[in-house]
Amino acid sequence: MDAALKSLSYPTADGNLPEGVRDLNGMRNDNAPTLVPAPVSAAPVSAAPLPVRPVEVAPQPPSAQRVPDEIALGRPSREEAEAAVRTLLRWAGDDPTREGLIDTPARVVKAYDQLFGGYRQDADALLERVFEEVEGYSDVVLVRDIPFYSHCEHHMVPFMGLAHIAYYPTKGVVGLSKLARVVDTFARRLQTQETMTAQIADVIESILKPRGVAVMVEAEHLCMAMRGVQKAGVSTITTQFKGVFKADPNEQVRFLTLVRNKG
Numbered sequence: 001m002d003a004a005l006k007s008l009s010y011p012t013a014d015g016n017l018p019e020g021v022r023d024l025n026g027m028r029n030d031n032a033p034t035l036v037p038a039p040v041s042a043a044p045v046s047a048a049p050l051p052v053r054p055v056e057v058a059p060q061p062p063s064a065q066r067v068p069d070e071i072a073l074g075r076p077s078r079e080e081a082e083a084a085v086r087t088l089l090r091w092a093g094d095d096p097t098r099e100g101l102i103d104t105p106a107r108v109v110k111a112y113d114q115l116f117g118g119y120r121q122d123a124d125a126l127l128e129r130v131f132e133e134v135e136g137y138s139d140v141v142l143v144r145d146i147p148f149y150s151h152c153e154h155h156m157v158p159f160m161g162l163a164h165i166a167y168y169p170t171k172g173v174v175g176l177s178k179l180a181r182v183v184d185t186f187a188r189r190l191q192t193q194e195t196m197t198a199q200i201a202d203v204i205e206s207i208l209k210p211r212g213v214a215v216m217v218e219a220e221h222l223c224m225a226m227r228g229v230q231k232a233g234v235s236t237i238t239t240q241f242k243g244v245f246k247a248d249p250n251e252q253v254r255f256l257t258l259v260r261n262k263g
């Protein structure tokens with residue numbers, strides 16, 4: 001492999017990946033079936049053994065989605081939001097006035113501020129602000145195993161997993177943690193995995209202007225595990241390639257190999 005290659009894993013504060021985020025197996029309980037590893041191949045869209053479901057993402061509109069004015073201006077009050085939670089508690093069949101649930105609506109509304117904080121963040125600005133020149137480095141930069149937690153826009157149920165990002169810098173290299181924050185920005189909205197994958201690639205392409213960008217997201221969707229087909233341990237993989245990664249299948253192989261070679 002290329003000696004100049006910069007391959008990085010997203011670190012925690014102590015420099016190590018937290019227990020259980022190394023791979024998706026660590027994210028499930030011990031009773032869950034073993035994850036079937038994704039195939040490393042030039043054609044991630046080709047038929048793969050179930051339960052892995054590779055999806056090549058269709059092009060998406062630009063990623064700089066901000067909260068539309070009519071939504072921002074018409075935002076309900078905290079009291080209204082808490083009342084809505086009480087309605088859902090009654091809908092579920094419980095009594096919002098019982099002791100254990102009295103403070104739940106307030107907690108849920110507060111949690112939403114964090115879980116959906118991405119609506120108030122601008123991924124473009126994030127990358128623009130922290131741009132750092134790194135003279136002379138033009139080979140691939142790979143940041144892998146970025147853990148994320150999101151919610152599916154269909155059921156508002158969590159899906160979570162790992163994002164891997166590679167790009168060929170032209171103007172310089174952004175700080176490691178900034179790519180992780182870009183992932184967080186999009187993850188903390190109601191999402192589909194396909195859209196999120198495309199948004200991450202779009203914003204990196206439009207702000208950093210790299211020669212190419214590759215994004216892979218692998219995730220488990222609790223709405224599949226907990227409801228509907230009730231299949232636990234299914235990993236969904238989405239990829240988005242731009243620039244040289246799109247034009248050259250060898251670059252896709254290199255990316256997929258680097259993501260899987262967890263030395």
Ligand SMILES: [Zn+2]
Pocket residue numbers: 152153154155156157221223224
């Ligand atoms: Zn869902």
